[in-house]
Amino acid sequence: MAWRDFENAAPGAGWMIAFWILAIVLIASAMWVISASKPVYSVVGLLVHFTALAFMFITLSAEFLAAIQIIVYSGAILVLFLFVIALLSSGVAPFSAGPNRLPKIGIPAVALILIALGATVYATAHVSLQTPAVISTSGARMLSTVGFAGEADVFGSVADFGKALFTVHLLPFEITAFILMVAVIGVILLAGDQTPYVASRKRAVAVQRELREAILRGGEE
Amino acid sequence: MSGVLPVAIANYISLSAIIFFIGVAGVLLRRNPLIMLMSIELMWNAANLLFLAFARVWLNNAGHVFAFLVITVAAAEAAIGLAIVVTVFRSAQNVDVDEVRTLHG
Numbered sequence: 113m114a115w116r117d118f119e120n121a122a123p124g125a126g127w128m129i130a131f132w133i134l135a136i137v138l139i140a141s142a143m144w145v146i147s148a149s150k151p152v153y154s155v156v157g158l159l160v161h162f163t164a165l166a167f168m169f170i171t172l173s174a175e176f177l178a179a180i181q182i183i184v185y186s187g188a189i190l191v192l193f194l195f196v197i198a199l200l201s202s203g204v205a206p207f208s209a210g211p212n213r214l215p216k217i218g219i220p221a222v223a224l225i226l227i228a229l230g231a232t233v234y235a236t237a238h239v240s241l242q243t244p245a246v247i248s249t250s251g252a253r254m255l256s257t258v259g260f261a262g263e264a265d266v267f268g269s270v271a272d273f274g275k276a277l278f279t280v281h282l283l284p285f286e287i288t289a290f291i292l293m294v295a296v297i298g299v300i301l302l303a304g305d306q307t308p309y310v311a312s313r314k315r316a317v318a319v320q321r322e323l324r325e326a327i328l329r330g331g332e333e
Numbered sequence: 334m335s336g337v338l339p340v341a342i343a344n345y346i347s348l349s350a351i352i353f354f355i356g357v358a359g360v361l362l363r364r365n366p367l368i369m370l371m372s373i374e375l376m377w378n379a380a381n382l383l384f385l386a387f388a389r390v391w392l393n394n395a396g397h398v399f400a401f402l403v404i405t406v407a408a409a410e411a412a413i414g415l416a417i418v419v420t421v422f423r424s425a426q427n428v429d430v431d432e433v434r435t436l437h438g
Contacts (some may be wrong), residue, residue, distance in 0.1 A: 130338055132423070135344070138352060139351055139352065142356070143355060144367070145358075145359065145371055146355060146359030146362070146371075151365060151367040154367070154371050155371070158371050161378070162378070163383065168382060169385055172388075174385045174400070175390055177401065177404075180401065180404060185374040185378075188408065189374065189407070189408055192412065193370075193371065199419065200418070204408055208351070222358060222362070225354045225357055227359050228354060229354045233350065240437070265393055267389075267394065267395065272394060273401075276394045276397065276398055277431045281398040282400065284402045285398070287336060287402065288402055292405060292408075294409065295408070295409030298413045298416070302417060302419075329348050
């Protein structure tokens, strides 16, 4: 019995229980993220959130994206957050505790959020989405097949995802590369060496000397 | 075989909306820029959950590709946002978003 046998059977209660447990964990950890007193605690909450979301992706047959979720978010982005927290927390305490000082904005904002949330939940409870059976009889094309985990070409597998990524959806993939390049250049410009770029080495030495003298003059004032 | 979900799609939409609005509340109500950035990550993830739920319902992995794109954009956004936080801290010795108001005019 494969772990993904709900494809062939009636929707099982096990998946529903998994969904509700994961939903509770997701909401609780998200609340923890925005209400924690220190950013480090928020990072821990975010770690729980991302991991639960990866499990949620597995229940949606998105195995490759579950792995990506763990690797990119839990592995890269959270470590980046931890580095910045460690960097900014050394010596001084730049973070002020407590909530925002703007209750005038905060209270209407929360009211608006609750109204929008209620409207969304109400709308989704009353919307009648077409079922895939209806879609398939109306002639829409299903791009992938459903099958057991571990088989090569089932929906959501690495092979299936890779085929889509490099054939039909090649443009989004290339845009991804461009976005990453923009991010790298932007981060280097923002957080890198503060010395201005100059073309010639002789001129660079002069600019550096001027900068040093300016800093010294600034210190004397 | 059909693409029927074990859980109704409305549940996924509601869950995604709840997480998204928790993220919105975090951005609006906190003044620590790191926690604001983390709240933005929550919002990206809510969008991703919806992409994957609909991809599963329609059995079309375009949703997977765009969730991949969203993850990349989120990573780039986090990197640039944290670089801005570090730069602001370097110049102002303070990263309270209510205190940093040089550009406010």
